Amino acid sequence: MQTDSRVIVCVDDDPLILQMLSFQLGKNLNEEENIVECFDHPETVVDELKTIFPQTPKDIILVSDYQMPGMNGGELVKQFKEAFPESRCIMISGQANEFVVKDLLENGMLEKFIFKPWNENELMKSINSAN
Amino acid sequence: MKLNRLFCCLILWVFFSGTSFRATPHLVDFFDGEDKYLIDYYFSQNHELGTQLKKLNRLMLNGDNTEAKWMIKRLKKRASASLKAILDTYTANLLFVESKFEESLTLARKIQPVLDGVPRYQNKARNIELKIYTAVFKDKQKVDSLFTICYKRGQAQNDLYNLGWSLHYKAIHLNRFDNYNASNRYFKRAIKIQRLAHDLKGLSASLSWVGSNYAKLNQFNLAIDYLHKSITIRRKHKNWRGLANSYLNLNNVYRAMGEYAKLISTEKKSMAICLKFNDYDCVIGRYVSIGLIRLQHNDVYGAQRNFIHALNLNNRLKSKHLERNTIFFGLAKCELKLGDVKKSQAYLDSISIERSNLSLNQKSDFFLTQAQIKDQQGDSKVALIYADSAKVYAEEVDDLQLKSDAYFLLKRLFDASGDYKHALVYFTKYFEVSKQMESTAKSKWLMQKEIQFSLKKRQDYLINVEKRKKEIASAKTKNQRIISVVLGFGLLATIGLFIYIVRLYKDRNKTQRNLLDLTEQNAQLTRQMASQEVFAVIGEIAASVAHDLNTPLGAIKAGAENVLSLLASLFGDSIDSCSAEQLKKSFQLAEKSQLELFVGGLQIRKETAQMENYLLELNKDIEQDDLKTLALSMVKARIQISETALIQDILAAPNRLDYIQLIWQAKNLFSLLKTVLTSSERARDVVLNIRQQIQANTEHEPVEINIRENIEDVLNVFSHLFKDGLTLNFDVDPKLYIAGDPIKLYQLWSNLIKNAIEASPVDGLIEITSSCDSDSFSISIANAGPVIPAEDIHRIFDRFYSTKKSKNGTGLGLSIVKKMAEIHHAKISIASENNKTIFTIKFNV
Numbered sequence: 001m002q003t004d005s006r007v008i009v010c011v012d013d014d015p016l017i018l019q020m021l022s023f024q025l026g027k028n029l030n031e032e033e034n035i036v037e038c039f040d041h042p043e044t045v046v047d048e049l050k051t052i053f054p055q056t057p058k059d060i061i062l063v064s065d066y067q068m069p070g071m072n073g074g075e076l077v078k079q080f081k082e083a084f085p086e087s088r089c090i091m092i093s094g095q096a097n098e099f100v101v102k103d104l105l106e107n108g109m110l111e112k113f114i115f116k117p118w119n120e121n122e123l124m125k126s127i128n129s130a131n
Numbered sequence: 132m133k134l135n136r137l138f139c140c141l142i143l144w145v146f147f148s149g150t151s152f153r154a155t156p157h158l159v160d161f162f163d164g165e166d167k168y169l170i171d172y173y174f175s176q177n178h179e180l181g182t183q184l185k186k187l188n189r190l191m192l193n194g195d196n197t198e199a200k201w202m203i204k205r206l207k208k209r210a211s212a213s214l215k216a217i218l219d220t221y222t223a224n225l226l227f228v229e230s231k232f233e234e235s236l237t238l239a240r241k242i243q244p245v246l247d248g249v250p251r252y253q254n255k256a257r258n259i260e261l262k263i264y265t266a267v268f269k270d271k272q273k274v275d276s277l278f279t280i281c282y283k284r285g286q287a288q289n290d291l292y293n294l295g296w297s298l299h300y301k302a303i304h305l306n307r308f309d310n311y312n313a314s315n316r317y318f319k320r321a322i323k324i325q326r327l328a329h330d331l332k333g334l335s336a337s338l339s340w341v342g343s344n345y346a347k348l349n350q351f352n353l354a355i356d357y358l359h360k361s362i363t364i365r366r367k368h369k370n371w372r373g374l375a376n377s378y379l380n381l382n383n384v385y386r387a388m389g390e391y392a393k394l395i396s397t398e399k400k401s402m403a404i405c406l407k408f409n410d411y412d413c414v415i416g417r418y419v420s421i422g423l424i425r426l427q428h429n430d431v432y433g434a435q436r437n438f439i440h441a442l443n444l445n446n447r448l449k450s451k452h453l454e455r456n457t458i459f460f461g462l463a464k465c466e467l468k469l470g471d472v473k474k475s476q477a478y479l480d481s482i483s484i485e486r487s488n489l490s491l492n493q494k495s496d497f498f499l500t501q502a503q504i505k506d507q508q509g510d511s512k513v514a515l516i517y518a519d520s521a522k523v524y525a526e527e528v529d530d531l532q533l534k535s536d537a538y539f540l541l542k543r544l545f546d547a548s549g550d551y552k553h554a555l556v557y558f559t560k561y562f563e564v565s566k567q568m569e570s571t572a573k574s575k576w577l578m579q580k581e582i583q584f585s586l587k588k589r590q591d592y593l594i595n596v597e598k599r600k601k602e603i604a605s606a607k608t609k610n611q612r613i614i615s616v617v618l619g620f621g622l623l624a625t626i627g628l629f630i631y632i633v634r635l636y637k638d639r640n641k642t643q644r645n646l647l648d649l650t651e652q653n654a655q656l657t658r659q660m661a662s663q664e665v666f667a668v669i670g671e672i673a674a675s676v677a678h679d680l681n682t683p684l685g686a687i688k689a690g691a692e693n694v695l696s697l698l699a700s701l702f703g704d705s706i707d708s709c710s711a712e713q714l715k716k717s718f719q720l721a722e723k724s725q726l727e728l729f730v731g732g733l734q735i736r737k738e739t740a741q742m743e744n745y746l747l748e749l750n751k752d753i754e755q756d757d758l759k760t761l762a763l764s765m766v767k768a769r770i771q772i773s774e775t776a777l778i779q780d781i782l783a784a785p786n787r788l789d790y791i792q793l794i795w796q797a798k799n800l801f802s803l804l805k806t807v808l809t810s811s812e813r814a815r816d817v818v819l820n821i822r823q824q825i826q827a828n829t830e831h832e833p834v835e836i837n838i839r840e841n842i843e844d845v846l847n848v849f850s851h852l853f854k855d856g857l858t859l860n861f862d863v864d865p866k867l868y869i870a871g872d873p874i875k876l877y878q879l880w881s882n883l884i885k886n887a888i889e890a891s892p893v894d895g896l897i898e899i900t901s902s903c904d905s906d907s908f909s910i911s912i913a914n915a916g917p918v919i920p921a922e923d924i925h926r927i928f929d930r931f932y933s934t935k936k937s938k939n940g941t942g943l944g945l946s947i948v949k950k951m952a953e954i955h956h957a958k959i960s961i962a963s964e965n966n967k968t969i970f971t972i973k974f975n976v
Contacts, residue, residue: 007732014682016806019728020689023799027696031763035732052733094681116685120692 007057008127010038011045011076012065012092017116021063028124042071046083060084061127066093066101074104081109090126092118134194134228135410180214187221192370193408196225216245217252223259232267236260254293257281261297265304274304291328295321299337311344318344335364335373343380346387354384371404375413378404382420391428395421411448415441415458422461426468435465456482456489463500472507479504495524495533502540515544535564679817683810690807694800701796708789717790720777721797726769728802738766745772750782764788768795823878823947836876838867838910838974842899845880849888856894863901867908869974871955879951880912882944883970887914890968906976913969924961 008029010021018038025036037052039045042064062080066073077089089109091101094116104110112126183206190199203218210218219242226235243256261277264270278301285294302317318341325334342358345351358381365374378401385394398421405413422437438461445455459478466475479501482489489497502517518540525533538561545554706714742762746753753761768791770777784790842863853859869876887897891914898913919927927945948970952959958973 010729014686015728016686016810017682017689019802019806020686020693022729023693023803024689026767027693031732031735031767035736036729037731037733038729092685094677094679094685116681117688118685120689 004058005033005035006059006061007035007037007053008061008063009045009049009080010036010063011040011042011068011073013040013042013068014065015040017065024120024123025127028120029127042068042073042076045076046079050083056084058086060087062087062089063123063127064089064091066091074101077104077109090114090123092116092123134196135412184217191221191224192372194372196228199225212245213249213252216242216249217255220246220252220255220259223256227259227263227266232263236263239263253288254281254284254290254297257284258293258296258300261300265300265307271304271308274301278304291324292330292333295325295328295330295333295337298324299333299340302337302340306340306344309347311347315341315344331364331368332370332373335361335368335370335377338364339373339377339380342377343383346380346384349387351384351388355381358384371407375401375404391424394424398424411444415444415448418444419457419461422458426461426464429468431465431468434461435469438462438465456493460493460496460500463504467500467503467507470507472504475500475504476508491524491528492530492533495521495528495530495537497521498524499533499536499540502544506540506544511544511548515541515548518544531564531568535561535568538564676817676821680814683814683817686810687807687814690803690810694803694807697796697800697803701793701800705789705793705796708786709793713784713790713793716780717794717797720794721801724769724798726798726802728806730769735763735766739763742766742772746778746782749778761787761791764791764795768792769798770794820944823882826874826878833870834873836869836871836873837865838869838876838901838908839863839865841873841876842880842910845877845884846899848881849884852888857888857891858894858896860896860898860900863899863910864903864908867901867903867974869955869976875951875954879948879972882948883912883972886944887912887916887968887970890914890916892916907973908976909971909973911969911971913967915967917968918966919961919963919968921963924963927961 008025010018010025012018012021018040022036022038025034029036037049039048062077064073064076064080068076071079073091073093077091080087080089088111089104090112091104091110092114093101101110101113105113114122114126183202187199187202187206190202199221203221207215207218219238223235223238223242226232226238239256239259243260246252246256257277258281261274261281264274264277278297281297282294282301284290285297298317298321302314302321305311305314305317318337321337322334322341325331325337338357338361342354342356342361345354345357358377362374362377362381365371365377378397382394382397385391385397398417402414402417405411405417418437418441422434422441425431425434425437438458441458442455442462445458459482463475463478463482466472466478479497482497498517498521502514502521505511505514505517518537521533522537522541525537538557542554542557542561545551545557709717739759739762742765743758746758746762765778765781770781770791772778781787781790842861846859846861884897884899891897895915898911900911900913902909902911949959952972956975960971960973962969962971
């Protein structure tokens with residue numbers, strides 16, 4: 001599969017949120033250069049991505065929720081970073097006081113944390129910010 | 132505190148030698164207790180050991196010799212051979228300080244072979260040897276040979292630390308032979324190396340020595356410069372004893388330069404150091420020094436003050452006679468200058484018992500003072516005898532000041548007694564000595580300074596005069612302005628204040644009333660809030676509510692924003708470029724078709740390729756670029772390949788891309804708004820759950836309730852859900868009654884029924900039945916559907932436990948059921964097997 005496009009992976013257990021995200025991303029990003037994939041089961045994300053993209057895409061961004069059944073956003077980010085070390089991770093969540101998130105931010109694993117309800121411009125800015 | 136006494140004696144001794152500082156033994160400098168360089172090495176090897184060595188060094192630096200000995204003894208107990216040898220170097224140093232030079236030497240020689248094998252300590256014992264020889268035995272050959280050995284070894288092993296100290300001791304040796312320039316050369320070499328080795332203790336010592344060497348060479352500016360450098364390091368390094376020593380040297384320079392004020396301030400600094408260590412002997416010494424300085428500069432009252440401080444301290448401490456003698460001396464002189472001969476004599480008499488302990492200088496001074504007293508008393512003959520003795524001692528010591536004083540006194544006495552011949556002799560001698568004193572660098576330097584000072588003073592004065600004139604002029608206008616501004620503000624402030632006070636008075640009553648109301652409310656609230664249950668529940672709910680509400684709100688917000696932007700583009704471009712027919716068709720399509728929530732990027736690419744092929748089949752003349760764009764936009768608008776009619780319609784249209792765009796916009800509008808609706812319903816459900824939970828904790832009067840009617844009420848709410856395939860079998864005995872809270876029971880049934888509905892498949896069956904007993908009846912709610920695993924059954928009543936993946940519940944549902952059942956003294960039981968789950972509530976009648 002083509003790997004020179006940017007891949008944006010959205011993970012949230014609520015499909016409505018995924019709908020909103022894919023709509024916003026589709027509106028603001030070029031089809032040629034961006035592939036948006038949505039998942040609502042965090043456990044299988046990394047495996048499925050590996051099958052879809054046998055060669056690691058050089059530019060891969062994760063946009064994830066925190067509170068998800070099965071695996072929470074923090075663990076997902078850790079797994080994701082392990083599998084794709086050069087990826088950038090952004091978290092969108094309604095939780096305000098998670099020490100885990102703070103931990104991730106400080107370790108540099110998480111690039112940005114955005115609160116729900118989120119601002120579309122803020123999201124696009126953080127995705128497009130200096131690659 | 133032997134060392135400190137020694138130290139103080141030294142100071143006094145130095146002082147009594149007046150301007151001569153020839154024999155100032157820097158005994159303190161020989162004590163290189165702190166081997167920071169070495170300690171850091173051992174610290175890195177063995178943390179424990181390093182700390183202990185650091186402590187030991189600190190003790191020795193502070194002069195705590197007894198404690199240090201103790202510590203060495205303790206450490207030696209479980210020490211290896213090399214460590215014992217290292218500790219012995221400290222012992223050797225201590226012995227040195229106590230002036231037990233032979234012992235120290237033998238010990239150093241003994242441990243050297245052992246230390247040869249210890250890294251960094253290899254040359255230490257040799258250095259101690261060198262130190263002892265330099266300090267005590269002026270054996271030039273021995274010193275040179277030792278120095279050469281140490282130096283060569285140090286170079287070979289690149290042992291910068293010991294190399295520095297070897298050079299240092301050699302330099303001291305040269306100093307003792309009065310070869311100050313050569314001494315300085317060696318010290319400067321030592322300094323270079325000590326800087327490299329970061330040996331701050333050695334560096335500060337070397338700097339101090341260089342300073343005192345320059346003082347001897349009468350290069351006072353350089354001397355002060357170097358001494359200050361040493362002082363800075365020692366102060367930072369907290370090397371108090373070294374600092375005291377540096378101050379001592381500095382004072383010698385100041386004395387030679389005649390810097391009276393600086394002299395006293397340095398003495399005061401030294402006193403501060405002494406106080407730091409509660410070393411009152413030292414403090415007494417300092418008071419005495421200051422007293423003597425002041426006396427020399429004719430500040431008799433100041434001198435007296437200091438001597439009396441010293442005496443008081445001395446009385447309290449019951450110290451040795453030596454200090455007392457000095458103090459009495461000083462006081463005697465003061466009294467003499469003040470003219471109280473009797474007191475002076477009294478003081479002098481107190482000394483006479485221990486006269487043998489005085490130094491030559493002191494003896495001369497003593498006799499001189501005695502002679503002066505006798506002279507004042509009118510007893511010239513005796514005075515003469517004393518004066519003569521004073522002269523003899525003064526000449527022996529060859530102290531210019533003492534000689535001059537003695538000669539002068541003798542001249543006067545001879546004058547008074549009529550012996551003019553002798554008077555003349557002594558006057559000549561006095562004149563010679565005075566000239567000698569004048570020609571010393573001291574006076575020259577003083578004179579130079581005076582000239583410079585007066586020149587500078589004059590310049591400054593002229594500049595100042597100009598400045599002052601300007602300042603006064605501007606100050607005047609400035610003052611006027613300031614005054615007017617201040618007055619203006621003052622006036623406004625008073626007016627404001629006045630208004631404020633009036634207002635305050637008016638509102639006073641109102642606020643009092645308000646305050647009363649508020650306190651009432653507050654009391655009520657606190658009473659309510661005191662209910663722990665409320666706190667606990669609110670706390671529990673808050674966490675889950677925050678998240679549960681934020682998610683639907685996020686979807687609503689994004690959805691609404693997206694709808695607005697869609698509408699903007701719809702009514703912005705699409706409507707212009709599309710026909711009414713196309714509009715109608717688009718919206719019909721949108722209404723009918725269910726748009727997927729999201730499609731993966733790769734799937735889109737796949738479908739686009741397929742669409743391209745299909746379009747090519749339909750119409751072979753489509754251009755490549757158009758084909759790509761058409762296919763992509765169709766796939767994005769979720770137009771399936773199967774919708775042939777629509778596709779052909781699109782292809783036939785003149786505004787293909789706009790039409791496709793229109794379809795996409797319409798479909799998205801519907802989809803987004805549905806999402807907004809769903810999300811707001813979820814938010815409502817969350818809120819309902821909360822209200823239920825809160826209601827669960829409010830008390831109501833028990834009422835008689837018909838169970839069947841109660842359940843029917845609840846079923847009415849859910850009636851709309853029983854249309855599409857889901858069937859209900861409702862068979863409850865109408866004659867069952869219970870006393871309780873109907874609203875709470877609503878919650879119980881509604882939660883159970885809602886769970887049953889959600890768990891049940893689309894065409895499932897839900898059964899609500901009752902059964903009776905003699906003393907109880909049970910209501911069962913059964914639904915077909917996935918079985919609850921056995922291990923989860925006991926957990927399902929926990930708050931927040933939920934197998935539901937939807938975002939509807941707060942997870943509190945079954946816990947509410949449990950609570951409501953408990954309130955009505957009912958028991959819940961669950962049976963879950965064979966694709967059927969039954970909840971049974973048993974009420975006692």
